[in-house]
Amino acid sequence: MTFETLTCTIADHVLTITLSRPEQLNTFTAAMMNELIAAFDGADADDDVRAIVVTGSGRAFCAGADLSQGGQTFDYAQRSDRPDKAASPRRDDGSIDWSHESVRDGGGRVALRIFESKKPVIAAINGAAVGIGATMLLPMDVRIASDNARFGFVFARRGITPEACSSWFLPRIVGISRALEWTCTGRIFPAREALAGNLVSNVVAPDALLPAAHALAREIADNAAPVSVALTRQMMWRMLGADHPMEAHKIDSRSIYARGAMADAKEGVGAFLEKRPAQFTDKVSTDMPAFYPWWRERPYV
Numbered sequence: 001m002t003f004e005t006l007t008c009t010i011a012d013h014v015l016t017i018t019l020s021r022p023e024q025l026n027t028f029t030a031a032m033m034n035e036l037i038a039a040f041d042g043a044d045a046d047d048d049v050r051a052i053v054v055t056g057s058g059r060a061f062c063a064g065a066d067l068s069q070g071g072q073t074f075d076y077a078q079r080s081d082r083p084d085k086a087a088s089p090r091r092d093d094g095s096i097d098w099s100h101e102s103v104r105d106g107g108g109r110v111a112l113r114i115f116e117s118k119k120p121v122i123a124a125i126n127g128a129a130v131g132i133g134a135t136m137l138l139p140m141d142v143r144i145a146s147d148n149a150r151f152g153f154v155f156a157r158r159g160i161t162p163e164a165c166s167s168w169f170l171p172r173i174v175g176i177s178r179a180l181e182w183t184c185t186g187r188i189f190p191a192r193e194a195l196a197g198n199l200v201s202n203v204v205a206p207d208a209l210l211p212a213a214h215a216l217a218r219e220i221a222d223n224a225a226p227v228s229v230a231l232t233r234q235m236m237w238r239m240l241g242a243d244h245p246m247e248a249h250k251i252d253s254r255s256i257y258a259r260g261a262m263a264d265a266k267e268g269v270g271a272f273l274e275k276r277p278a279q280f281t282d283k284v285s286t287d288m289p290a291f292y293p294w295w296r297e298r299p300y301v
Helices: 030-045 106-115 166-174 176-185 191-196 206-223 226-239 245-260 263-274
Strands: 006-011 014-019 051-056 060-062 121-125 128-130 142-146 150-152 188-190 202-204
Touching (some): 006 030, 051 206, 121 206, 142 191, 202 206
Parallel strands (some): 014 051, 060 128, 128 150
Antiparallel strands (some): 006 014
């Protein structure tokens, strides 16, 4: 695929998605929203992709929303670039239908698409990650930062509130107290504080960032069964909201039962016993078990 705001490359079963508006510090636009969703759609459909790395070009990862529309940046009804501009959430009596599709937050659409990914996602945070640049990181599975990266959940300082489903993701990742400190102050903080707060798992020198992210992606791509990874990723994320370990037991049992009868399980055991690299053949595009997705589809409300 060819994009205007992203650059996508595939090598060694790893897709690298680079936010590519360097002169604008990779600020987020409606076009970037649509292209990120399309890139993740394409990754899920491509069995050559076994892991995804997301990074930014130039000095920033993503410096937040593009503010070129000034005071109406967050006034969706006034924006000219909204994907659903023709639709209006206003009822005949002038009240707003809060469940209307056009009310939806663009960052949330991206976060939910990343959350649904069948491929593991690694963030390589090369510079400023502010606003949506910070919140789009949260549904990614592993976050590695350059030591010159900076983070900021700056929404309260812009007169708005956190978005991109971050009120769900952030407290689960860093805890409620730290999440509230960062979002209520809206202050910018360095990579080392992000590491101490468990927002990122590693901080490295700038020239080591992409090698570290790609090494981790290759560890997954070269050694793990793609269908097993896809299931594991969703099992872990979905169980964050479960109210009893029995819910995990149910899905664990289904998954082991289904996967144990597949070619990958025989290959995984055989390769271990024969002391050779495994050659997994089950495909995410065709061989997900019949119970997947086990969660009930819910419309946006």
